[in-house]
Amino acid sequence: MRLSSTPVKLGAYAGGLAVAFAAAFTVGSALDPVTDTAAAAPAGSAEHEETDAGGHDDGHGAADAATPPAGLAVSERGYTLAPAAGSLPAGSSVPFAFTVTGPDGAPVQEFTEEHEKELHLIVVRRDLAGFQHVHPARDAAGTWSVPLDLAQGGSYRVFADFTPAALGEGLTLGTDLSVAGDYAPEPLPAPAATAAVDGYEIRLAGTPVAGRESELTFTVSRNGREVTDLEAYLGAFGHLVSLRTGDLAYLHTHPAQEAHGDETGGPAVQFATTFPTNGSYRLFLDFAHGGRVHTAEFTVTVGAPAAPELPASDPAAHDAIPHED
Ligand SMILES: [Cu+2]
Structure with a gap:
C-alpha cells in the first residue's frame, strides 16, 4: 500500500x-x-x-x-451456516463446501437474489489478510461449494451473506475455518x-x-x-x-x-x-x-x-x- x-x-x-x-x-x-x-x-x-x-x-x-452487527453469529433466526468441515488443508485452490440450514433443519433451497447473486461469501483470515469475495455454486441438494485460496495457514473467518426466500430479509452468518500450516500474523x-x-x-x-x-x-x-x-x-x-x-x-x-x-x-x-x-x-x-x-x-x-x-x-x-x- x-x-x-x-x-x-x-x-x-x-x-x-x-x-x-x-x-x-x-x-x-x-x-x-x-x-x-x-x-x-x-x-x-x-x-x-x-x-x-x-x-x-x-x-x-x-x-x-x-x-447487533452482522456476521458475529453462526446461527440466527433459525438459519445456520454449516460448513462440511471446520478445518481444511492449506492450498491455493481448496474446495470449500457448506449448507445453510433453515428452521426445519434442512438445507435451504430457495434464496432471493441480492446484487445479482443468491449468496455472497466473504473469507478473510482473522488478522484481516487474505480477503476473498466469491460466489459459490449451489447443487440440487442445497450444498454450496467454491474453491478458496487458503495458501497460508491460520484461522479464517467465513461470512455467508444471503436472503432466504422464506425469511424475506438478509442475513450474514459467520463461522471459523482452521487451516493447518505456518501462520505469521500480519499487523x-x-x-x-x-x-x-x-x-x-x-x-x-x-x-x-x-x-x-x-x-x-x-x-x-x-x-x-x-x-x-x-x-x-x-x-x-x-x-x-x-x-x-x-x-x-x-x-x-x-x-x-x-x-x-x-x-x-x-x-x-x-x-x-x-x-x-x-x-x-x-x-x-x-x-x-x-x-x-x-x-x-x-x-x-x-x-x-x-x-x-x-x-x-x-x-x-x-x-x-x-x-x-
Ligand atoms: Cu458477492
Missing part, C-alpha cells in the same frame, strides 16, 4: 463530482481524507453527540442496540487515505462516525488519471465490506447508485455506511475495470477525537440516502 504523506483537501473537488449523484449526498467541505491516526475515543462517545435534526436516531439507534496496516492495487490508486474521503450514516467517497485513478469507465459489478460500481477489528463484525454496503450491463461510471463511488461503534475497521472495496475485479483495502479509525461532525444543515439529504445494509 502506498501511503499519502501529505493530507490533501478534496472538498471542492469532490463537490464537483457530486453533481452526478444528484442531491442524495451532502458533499463538500465536510469531506476530508481519512488520515486520522489518533487513538479512538472511548467506545460509544459519539452516541451522546447526536444532534441530527432528523429525529430518527435517539443515540441508541438500530446500528448498535436493536440490531493491521496504519490508517491511510490512499490504497494501491493492481496498478490503480484509490483515494478515500469522508468522516466516519459511529452510530449513524457516514458518507465515504472512493476515487479511482490509474497512471495518474482518473478512471471514468468503471464497470458495473453485481449491480453497482463498487461493493464495500467493512470488518471491525477485534471481532470482525461485518458491514456490507452498496452505493446508492445502481449500475447494470455495460454502464460505466467513476471516478468516484460513494457509500453511506453506518459503523456500529468507534474502533478500527478494515475496508475492502471491490470495483471492476478492464474486465477484472480489483479489491482496494483501507484501515479506517472511527471516532477519532479530531473527526469533525457532518454539517447539520441538510438532514433531508441524509434521509434521502436509500441504500444501506
